Amino acid sequence: MKPTKTLVDNAQWAEIAALTRLAFVAGNHSKQAVHTQLYIPEIVHLVTLTAGIGPTFVRKSVYGIVLNYIQSLYSARSDEEEFSEVLLLIEEFTQPAILSLFGLARTTSTSEYTDLNPANDNAFLETQEGLTQLLIRVMETTAGTKGMFFYLSGCQLIKSFQVC
Secondary structure: OOOOOOHHHOOOHHHHHHHHHHHHHHHHOOOOHHHHHOOHHHHHHHHHHHOOOOOHHHHHHHHHHHHHHHHHHHHHHOOOHHHHHHHHHHHHOOOHHHHHHOOEEOOOOOOOOEEOOOOOHHHHHHHHHHHHHHHHHHHHHHOOOOOOOOEEOOEEEEOOEEEO
16 A cells, blocks of 8 residues: 555544544443553554644544553542652643644533644644653553553653663
């Protein structure tokens, strides 16, 4: 197959969007935080590929996947004092700056989500970099043991440096 200019133009876009929505729904029903943490590398990979792309319902699903993960960890361990950082992340996720990393905008907390597209390639790259930094912070904040970092695509993250 010929590569397409954008992911939405790809012949498999309908399947990608459907699987993203299924991942969102499946994440809503996770009862145990341990089950949620099993697939963090896959979730991060999926989010970095699909955030800010496609129709609003797909963008909301990608945003919801990350937010559901953080909320499930918080609800499972909300009695522990160290998880106050997780609560701060949940509150931060409602801010317009975070929504923009997922290609979303919202005028008020009760209004509908709308698409927000970067103005040019430079803005797109800055948004992608901001999203990646946010996801690294989410992983570090929600790690079961502080100081332990995740394995991501066969590379170990050590204080924001990749060692492969």
